Structure formats: C-alpha cells, structure tokens
Amino acid sequence: MTVTYVIDGAEVTGLDRFWPVIGAAVNGPGGYFGSNLDALADCLSGGYGTPDDGDFVIEWRRHELSRRALGHEETVRTLQRRLERAHLSNRPALRERLAAARAGRGPTVFDELVQVIEESAPGVLRLD
Known part of the structure; x- marks a missing residue:
C-alpha cells in the first residue's frame, strides 16, 4: 500500500x-x-x-x-549564506550562480x- x-x-x-x-x-x-x-x-x-x-x-x-x-529572491538569500560558509575553491561558482539569481535567471x-x-x-x- x-x-x-x-x-x-x-x-x-x-x-x-x-x-x-x-x-x-x-x-x-x-x-x-x-x-x-x-x-x-x-x-x-x-x-x-x-x-x-x-x-x-x-x-x-x-x-x-x-x-x-x-x-529567485529566496535563492539569492540562500546562495549568500552558502557563500559565507563555502570553501575558497567553491566561491567563484557560487558567485556566478548568485549573480544569475540576482538577475532572475538560473535554477531556484x-x-x-x-x-x-x-x-x-x-x-x-x-x-x-
């Protein structure tokens, strides 16, 4: 069932x-x-x-x-928090995703x- x-x-x-x-x-x-x-x-x-x-x-x-x-608004907030805790090697990709989210693009x-x-x-x- x-x-x-x-x-x-x-x-x-x-x-x-x-x-x-x-x-x-x-x-x-x-x-x-x-x-x-x-x-x-x-x-x-x-x-x-x-x-x-x-x-x-x-x-x-x-x-x-x-x-x-x-x-996207919640995605920006979430990505900002992830960025604060992210390893240095992950930050460029997160910054790229954050910029896209701020522009209303990309996955939410x-x-x-x-x-x-x-x-x-x-x-x-x-x-x-």
Missing part, C-alpha cells in the same frame, strides 16, 4: 520553513527529514520514516505557492529541491 506524505505549499514560505514542513509530513510534528539538500537526498534513500519498500509518494499541494516563495531553490527529490527517489513527487 502506497503511503502519501502531503506538503502544503502555503506552509513553505522559505527554505527554512521547508525542512520542518517536510519533516512533519513524513515523521509527524517536530519530525526530521533533512535540513539541507544532501540530508534530504539521504532521507529519501530510506530509513528516515519512509516505508522500507520505498512505496511512498510526496504530494506537494499548492506547489505554485512554494515555487514563488522559493524563487524550488528547482533544486524538486531535482533532489526526483533524482533520489524517482517517481515519488507529485506536484499539485
């Missing part, structure tokens, strides 16, 4: 809100299901609340609200989340 985890797009008002929203969807209030992209990928691999057989769906309702909240935080979910657990994401 397929288990469905529901994310309400209205609750995802920024990347910092995404983590507790998906954590609660999968593991109940206060639940954990990642706190960065790498951790999300790990959680999607199993053992963090999803069924062992991998038979689950993440239904992201009203995802367009999240898409707007996690758009929303795009990154969708990509991680689709690559780590193909077929589980439903955008409604």
Whole structure:
C-alpha cells in the first residue's frame, strides 16, 4: 500500500520553513527529514520514516505557492549564506550562480529541491 506524505505549499514560505514542513509530513510534528539538500537526498534513500519498500509518494499541494516563495529572491538569500560558509575553491561558482539569481535567471531553490527529490527517489513527487 502506497503511503502519501502531503506538503502544503502555503506552509513553505522559505527554505527554512521547508525542512520542518517536510519533516512533519513524513515523521509527524517536530519530525526530521533533512535540513539541507544532501540530508534530504539521504532521507529519501530510506530509513528516515519512509516505508522500507520505498512505496511512498510526496504530494506537494499548492506547489505554485512554494515555487514563488522559493524563487529567485529566496535563492539569492540562500546562495549568500552558502557563500559565507563555502570553501575558497567553491566561491567563484557560487558567485556566478548568485549573480544569475540576482538577475532572475538560473535554477531556484524550488528547482533544486524538486531535482533532489526526483533524482533520489524517482517517481515519488507529485506536484499539485
């Protein structure tokens, strides 16, 4: 039997809100299901609340609200924080991505989340 985890797009008002929203969807209030992209990928691999057989769906309702909240403005904020902590060798690429985001170009935080979910657990994401 397929288990469905529901994310309400209205609750995802920024990347910092995404983590507790998906954590609660999968593991109940206060639940954990990642706190960065790498951790999300790990959680999607199993053992963090999803069924062992991998038979689950993440239904992201009203995802367009999240898409707007996690758009280029949030991407700029997120990339600025990453840049502060980045290794020197990673900074040029981050600066390039930051400049693109400031110009309203390139992938957004929303795009990154969708990509991680689709690559780590193909077929589980439903955008409604």
